[in-house]
Amino acid sequence: MISDAQRRQLHDALAAAIGDQPSELLMELLPPTGWADLATRTDLEIARTDLRMELHDFRSELKVDIQDLKAELKSDIQQVRTELSSDLDEVRGELQEQRIEFTERFHDLEGRVDAIYPRLVNANIASMAGIAGLVIAAGALF
Numbered sequence: 001m002i003s004d005a006q007r008r009q010l011h012d013a014l015a016a017a018i019g020d021q022p023s024e025l026l027m028e029l030l031p032p033t034g035w036a037d038l039a040t041r042t043d044l045e046i047a048r049t050d051l052r053m054e055l056h057d058f059r060s061e062l063k064v065d066i067q068d069l070k071a072e073l074k075s076d077i078q079q080v081r082t083e084l085s086s087d088l089d090e091v092r093g094e095l096q097e098q099r100i101e102f103t104e105r106f107h108d109l110e111g112r113v114d115a116i117y118p119r120l121v122n123a124n125i126a127s128m129a130g131i132a133g134l135v136i137a138a139g140a141l142f
Contacts, residue, residue, distance in 0.1 A: 007027070
């Protein structure tokens with residue numbers, strides 16, 4: 001690679017040979033680094049092809065990853081559905097057992113009420129008769 005001092009020396013020689021303005025124009029056309037550091041159209045086309053291949057590979061890998069995630073997600077969702085269904089069946093069973101127990105208790109209570117109802121009616125009638133007797137007795141006293 002050419003150094004800045006060598007570049008300046010070349011400029012001065014060109015200026016002496018062809019003049020300042022043409023030498024400056026010629027120096028501006030030269031690359032700031034060596035010609036080997038410049039990319040050619042072929043280099044760019046190779047880089048473009050390599051990049052396209054890498055993008056294609058990346059897309060393919062991404063599609064596979066997405067498909068794997070979809071399958072895993074479907075499996076997880078199915079597992080949650082199965083667990084929820086099992087849990088719901090368990091809750092339904094427990095509710096059914098509680099309903100049966102409540103119904104049995106209600107019928108038992110209903111039987112007890114039916115058993116004591118005549119006694120409650122008789123006690124109520126006796127209480128009313130006693131109060132009526134007290135009212136009549138109190139009326140006779142005054």
